[in-house]
Amino acid sequence: MIGKIIGALVGREMDRRDGSGGVKGAALGALIGGGLRRMGPLGMVLGGGYVAKKAYDRRRAARQVPPAI
Template sequence: MRGVLSRVIGAAVGAELDKRDGSGGLKGAAVGMIAMGAMRRMGPLGMALGAAYVAKKAYDRRKSVRA
């Protein structure tokens, strides 16, 4: 289960980082893979940090749409 969860969070982190420049594509996937590897090595703390990053970005996006 942990492997699947780390892949999902890694993909979400890569997508969020790739949305900054707006180009999309391979760069986000590569960054997501690197982030996933780093999160796995950090253990549960890395998973929590990755999930918190994605949640914060989603919260900020929702907040800006409502404003």
């Protein structure tokens, strides 16, 4: 169950990079989720780390204050 959630999150992050939503992200998430599950615990750690880094980068970018002129 956790593998499916991580696969869906990885698919969403990869689809956001393109800027277009839809079936592509869901298909990528299903394929990547299956691959990560086959890799075992290492795959789950890698997929979770990828999603966590993207979320961290997005939050850090949102918190940056523009320089004063």
